[in-house]
Amino acid sequence: MEDGKPVWAPHPADGFQLGTIVDIGADSLTIEPLKQKGKTFLAPINQVFPAEDDPNKHVEDNCSLMYLNEATLLNNVRVRYSKDKIYTFVANILIAVNPYYDIPKLYSPETIKQYRGRSLGTLPPHVYAIADKAYRDMKVLKMSQSIIVSGESGAGKTENTKFVLRYLTTSYGTGQDIDERIVEANPLLEAFGNAKTVRNNNSSRFGKFVEIHFNEKNAVVGGFVSHYLLEKSRICRQGPEERNYHIFYRLCAGAPEDIRQKFHLSSPDTFRYLNRGCTRFFATKDTDKNIMQNRKSPEVEGGCAIKNQSSQTLEHCAELLGLDQEDLRVSLTTRVMLTTAGGAKGTVIKVPLKVEQANNARDALAKAVYSRLFDHVVTRVNQCFPFDSSANFIGVLDIAGFEYFEHNSFEQFCINYCNEKLQQFFNERILKEEQELYQREGLGVNEVHYVDNQDCIDLVEAKLVGILDILDEENRLPQPSDQHFTDTVHNKHKDHFRLTVPRKSKLAVHRNVRDDEGFIIRHFAGAVCYETTKFVEKNNDALHMSLACLVSESKDRFIRELFENSNNSKDVKQKAGKLSFISVGNKFKTQLNILLEKLRSTGSSFIRCIKPNLKMVSHQFEGAQILSQLQCSGMVSVLDLMQGGFPSRAPFHELYNMYQSYMPPKLTRLDPRLFCKALFKALGLNENDYKFGLTRVFFRPGKFAEFDQIMKSDPDHLAELVKKVNKWLIHSRWKKVQWCALSVIKLKNKILYRAGACIKMQKTVRMWLCRKKHKPRIDGLVKVRHLQKRMDRFNEVVAGLKEGKKEMSKQVQELEAAINALIAKIK
Numbered sequence: 164m165e166d167g168k169p170v171w172a173p174h175p176a177d178g179f180q181l182g183t184i185v186d187i188g189a190d191s192l193t194i195e196p197l198k199q200k201g202k203t204f205l206a207p208i209n210q211v212f213p214a215e216d217d218p219n220k221h222v223e224d225n226c227s228l229m230y231l232n233e234a235t236l237l238n239n240v241r242v243r244y245s246k247d248k249i250y251t252f253v254a255n256i257l258i259a260v261n262p263y264y265d266i267p268k269l270y271s272p273e274t275i276k277q278y279r280g281r282s283l284g285t286l287p288p289h290v291y292a293i294a295d296k297a298y299r300d301m302k303v304l305k306m307s308q309s310i311i312v313s314g315e316s317g318a319g320k321t322e323n324t325k326f327v328l329r330y331l332t333t334s335y336g337t338g339q340d341i342d343e344r345i346v347e348a349n350p351l352l353e354a355f356g357n358a359k360t361v362r363n364n365n366s367s368r369f370g371k372f373v374e375i376h377f378n379e380k381n382a383v384v385g386g387f388v389s390h391y392l393l394e395k396s397r398i399c400r401q402g403p404e405e406r407n408y409h410i411f412y413r414l415c416a417g418a419p420e421d422i423r424q425k426f427h428l429s430s431p432d433t434f435r436y437l438n439r440g441c442t443r444f445f446a447t448k449d450t451d452k453n454i455m456q457n458r459k460s461p462e463v464e465g466g467c468a469i470k471n472q473s474s475q476t477l478e479h480c481a482e483l484l485g486l487d488q489e490d491l492r493v494s495l496t497t498r499v500m501l502t503t504a505g506g507a508k509g510t511v512i513k514v515p516l517k518v519e520q521a522n523n524a525r526d527a528l529a530k531a532v533y534s535r536l537f538d539h540v541v542t543r544v545n546q547c548f549p550f551d552s553s554a555n556f557i558g559v560l561d562i563a564g565f566e567y568f569e570h571n572s573f574e575q576f577c578i579n580y581c582n583e584k585l586q587q588f589f590n591e592r593i594l595k596e597e598q599e600l601y602q603r604e605g606l607g608v609n610e611v612h613y614v615d616n617q618d619c620i621d622l623v624e625a626k627l628v629g630i631l632d633i634l635d636e637e638n639r640l641p642q643p644s645d646q647h648f649t650d651t652v653h654n655k656h657k658d659h660f661r662l663t664v665p666r667k668s669k670l671a672v673h674r675n676v677r678d679d680e681g682f683i684i685r686h687f688a689g690a691v692c693y694e695t696t697k698f699v700e701k702n703n704d705a706l707h708m709s710l711a712c713l714v715s716e717s718k719d720r721f722i723r724e725l726f727e728n729s730n731n732s733k734d735v736k737q738k739a740g741k742l743s744f745i746s747v748g749n750k751f752k753t754q755l756n757i758l759l760e761k762l763r764s765t766g767s768s769f770i771r772c773i774k775p776n777l778k779m780v781s782h783q784f785e786g787a788q789i790l791s792q793l794q795c796s797g798m799v800s801v802l803d804l805m806q807g808g809f810p811s812r813a814p815f816h817e818l819y820n821m822y823q824s825y826m827p828p829k830l831t832r833l834d835p836r837l838f839c840k841a842l843f844k845a846l847g848l849n850e851n852d853y854k855f856g857l858t859r860v861f862f863r864p865g866k867f868a869e870f871d872q873i874m875k876s877d878p879d880h881l882a883e884l885v886k887k888v889n890k891w892l893i894h895s896r897w898k899k900v901q902w903c904a905l906s907v908i909k910l911k912n913k914i915l916y917r918a919g920a921c922i923k924m925q926k927t928v929r930m931w932l933c934r935k936k937h938k939p940r941i942d943g944l945v946k947v948r949h950l951q952k953r954m955d956r957f958n959e960v961v962a963g964l965k966e967g968k969k970e971m972s973k974q975v976q977e978l979e980a981a982i983n984a985l986i987a988k989i990k
């Protein structure tokens with residue numbers, strides 16, 4: 164961050180605000196907002212980010228910004244949203260902001276045509292661009308593809324999913340009615356699976372994975388829908404301002420007279436499941452005492468009965484379910500038990516239900532009927548677009564994103580567990596694989612760290628000690644309780660980094676939850692406090708035995724079949740009297756693991772949907788909550804990687820195949836690597852914008868599109884380009900020849916130099932060896948010669964002698980002769 168330049172600093176409502184740094188502390192900065200000169204505030208250093216020079220500038224691919232951080236991402240999305248540009252790329256990931264109104268021509272048939280066959284990034288960001296990329300990848304790589312659409316409720320997942328399906332069937336269908344059927348299945352699924360909530364007037368209350376299947380020729384042949392976790396609690400109870408599933412209101416409003424009479428339909432106000440929510444207090448044993456009796460729903464000790472005023476409803480239900488009215492009455496108010504000890508073992512006894520138990524039994528029956536009906540609707544929908552064989556498919560996953568509310572229950576627990584798994588998949592695909600690829604290709608790009616969430620997934624799904632298995636264990640106890648389950652979770656994971664007790668929450672509302680009433684999980688997107696009341700009940704999909712037996716013997720074939728297909732119907736009678744349990748959590752875990760296995764076997768694209776405001780209105784951008792959605796969807800961690808990375812890449816042969824038709828034969832004879840190099844050099848692309856790996860070219864964000872655009876420009880431009888490529892080739896070949904000649908000369912000089920150096924070395928060594936060998940003799944010779952010199956002095960002395968001169972000179976001569984002989988010998 165440069166001196167005096169504006170920075171993005173946190174803002175409670177807008178997410179970020181522009182300001183300048185006026186002082187720097189140890190771990191915080193003093194910021195002066197641009198809009199409130201003179202006022203300052205402190206911001207943690209790691210939440211202040213450099214801003215672009217022009218805050219009103221926007222780019223189609225966020226990766227083309229100079230500064231890649233969460234603040235510039237939010238600002239780019241904001242500026243684009245203000246111009247009705249709701250789609251933005253972050254490399255290959257698409258961000259889609261819900262406009263809450265129909266943007267003219269955004270999804271028109273002309274727009275569909277425009278995107279057909281166009282590379283990602285060559286046209287403005289659009290959900291169609293992602294759909295087309297998936298299709299082209301499927302075709303080129305001969306591999307199934309998946310598009311993962313995520314976001315919170317009301318963010319636009321379902322709408323974008325529908326746009327993808329419409330695009331693929333329109334562009335690559337066979338024009339037969341199968342295409343239309345795939346698209347038309349949606350209204351039916353939405354009628355049974357969508358409802359009005361406070362967050363979305365048409366909220367999907369189930370997750371789905373829609374596969375469009377293609378044949379060898381890459382044309383649509385059929386489809387298949389898998390569904391996940393239909394919200395069953397809504398069938399019996401809705402929050403204030405919320406509704407039951409659309410189908411009920413539609414039937415009430417628009418069923419033809421014969422159906423209206425057959426189903427005994429009238430205004431929604433006359434149906435308990437449609438006209439009101441729950442009236443029971445959710446009190447604990449202790450607090451229950453404080454509530455006056457006349458404020459509570461009536462409780463009939465020792466049993467209950469169906470009121471006279473409800474007898475007609477009972478009659479209608481029995482009629483529609485194909486049951487005997489009396490049998491239904493008994494099954495709704497009593498429970499069948501087999502005695503296991505004492506007296507006549509195995510005797511069937513009927514235990515009366517308390518009012519609350521009977522209400523629960525009735526609700527359980529309603530939920531079971533509806534959820535099995537929903538399964539049936541999906542099965543029937545799937546029969547509408549059958550296919551004999553398929554080469555590949557494109558699957559679109561529309562599933563709720565990470566959720567956290569003031570009160571979070573089993574539903575949020577499951578959906579967040581699912582998002583934790585999807586985030587891991589996202590990490591695997593985007594971050595891990597990216598780094599591994601850079602390393603494999605020898606790009607020398609720095610490693611980017613990310614937090615692996617496997618420990619969190621294990622906390623939920625590990626065998627025996629995972630929360631789901633602990634919950635199943637609880638469900639199998641004779642007297643299961645939410646508190647005992649919660650205690651077990653805490654005891655088994657005392658020091659787990661991801662798990663803690665509610666009183667450690669940052670939010671006061673959670674600190675009031677007792678240790679045995681909830682737990683906090685630190686998810687990848689933030690900590691969530693789950694209140695475990697009703698976890699045990701919500702985890703059990705089984706009806707109580709008398710009801711299960713009853714419906715499995717319905718006179719109505721349809722009802723009978725709905726229940727025959729369920730897992731526990733066959734041994735219902737054998738198990739009567741025992742505790743029945745079908746685990747919701749573990750069924751979801753199995754489904755999820757199958758889904759992820761499928762996703763892992765496909766190529767993938769990601770669409771992150773964003774809800775711009777809570778009021779569900781157009782042209783209102785609530786920065787802070789959008790920022791939190793960007794963080795929750797893992798987009799912020801992706802930025803770190805993109806900043807220093809090369810998000811677009813293409814194998815040499817793929818580039819070669821893509822562009823060879825644009826080049827003359829002379830150039831296409833080149834091998835793919837040289838072909839690519841020639842293109843890049845000829846275009847004069849900045850060498851920082853791409854890197855040549857071992858098998859492919861890597862592009863900086865947005866640069867592949869630039870390259871593609873140049874390649875696909877008009878013929879004149881292309882002819883110019885071919886000229887440039889030719890010129891570059893001649894230039895590079897001439898350079899190569901020069902380089903070769905120069906290398907030969909260099910080599911010759913090197914050889915000569917080496918030969919000279921060898922001789923020098925030989926000489927020196929020989930000399931050294933010689934000296935070493937003759938040194939003692941030379942030393943001896945020097946010494947003897949020294950003696951020889953002294954002989955002259957002797958001769959002088961002897962010549963001056965008066966006596967014995969002759970004798971002495973003879974001795975001196977002998978000595979001289981001896982010395983000379985010695986010298987000769989040494990030599």
Ligand SMILES: Nc1ncnc2c1ncn2[C@@H]1O[C@H](COP(=O)(O)OP(=O)(O)OP(=O)(O)O)[C@@H](O)[C@H]1O
Pocket residue numbers: 261262263264265266314315316317318319320321322323362363365366367368563772
């Ligand atoms: N691209 C769009 N153009 C216009 N309106 C849109 C668009 N996307 C979403 N909407 C509006 O927002 C509403 C909510 O979108 P949608 O049902 O797709 O949300 P969702 O993410 O699937 O929510 P949920 O998880 O509750 O099902 C839609 O009914 C529609 O009115």
